[in-house]
Amino acid sequence: MRIKEYRSHFIEELSALYGSEESESFFYLILENKHKIRRIDLALNADLEFSDTEIQNWNSILEQLKKEIPIQYLLGSTSFFGLDFQVNASVLIPRPETEELVDWIIKENSKIHGSEDVKILDVGTGSGCIAISLAKNISNAQIFAIDVSEKALAIAQKNAEANNVNIIFLQQNILEIADLRRQYDIIVSNPPYVRNLEKAEIKKNVLENEPHLALFVEDHDALIFYRKIAELAHKSLVENGQLYFEINQYLGIETVDLLERMNFKNIELRKDIYGNDRMVSCRV
Structure with missing residues (x-):
């Protein structure tokens, strides 16, 4: 079957669920990922074909x-801050909002000079997207990353190796330790922050596939990780x-209040590109 013919079938099958534009974007993402064929390649060669085996594989993905x-789980990878990351159901899929947090940290700290390393800790690293992006963009950073999930x-670790950076990974439950054992210049975290009461707002593809351990907190203590x-x-x-924290968009004021009560200074609350309270920074 010609690829262009299958493309029409693929988009038609998914349009009711995703819309034609997103369905088409899925098609070209898979085409380039699985076959190294770009949109322009198909436009220039309308007679390219799928074999019967390839059609079976595409039907399975469909x-x-x-x-x-x-x-992203079907492809096994995604892009974040211009870098490629492996992902599977053990880690959250990196979000554009988190890229904004990384960009904020880099812009405030990329010009740090001196002979000593800048020590950075990423708490709840998941795929490693924050830690690795910082390592690629802050030249004298020595980066540590914690996660509870082996x-x-x-x-x-695979993502760090693929992106040619050295990260020191530690398996720890942040809620159960009394001390971080090192001094750091920067600590950053995108911890679980979605309350159970907000599950109704979560899309099915997230709710049924991404790790709840990295997403949800109890309604009665939504700021447990921040505290x-x-x-x-x-x-x-x-x-x-x-x-630095990525935060629940509905709890911006509460997060700032928490940090004020804990005597942090220079507290700044920022919105993401969608106008939601999304990140906070402060100093000791």
Whole structure:
């Protein structure tokens, strides 16, 4: 079958669920990922064909997309901050909002000079997207990354190797430790922050596929990770060290209040490109 003919079938099958534009974007993402054929290549050669085996593989992907399994998991990879990352169901799919947090940190710290390394800790690293992006863009950074999940750390390690950076990974439950054991210049975290009461807002493809351990917190203590990480940061940040968080868009004021009560200074709340309260920074 000609690829162009299958393309029409693929888009038609998915349009009711995803819309024609997103369905078409899925098609070209898969085409380039699986066959190294770009949109322009297909436009220039309308007679390119799929074999019977290739059509079977495409039909399998099509059925999984109908079940709303994220395309990033089906492809096994995604892009974040201009870098490629392996992803699977053990880690969250990196979001554009998190890229904004990384960009903020880099712009504030990329011009740090001196003979000593800038020590950075990423708490709840998941795929390693924050830690690795910072390592690629802050030249004198020595980066440590914590996660409770052994499977997530395995993916993060592969991503660090693929992107040619050295990260020191540690398996720890941040809620169960009393001390971070090192002094850091910067601590950053995108911890679980979605309340159970907000599950109704979460899309099915996220709710049924991405790891709940990395997403949800109990309604009665939604800031549990922020409070604990801030406590540890007070002990482990150097003088004037910086703490950065990605936050729940509905709890921006509450997060700022928490940090004020814990005597952090220079607290700044920022919105993401969608106008939602999404990130906070402060200093000890």
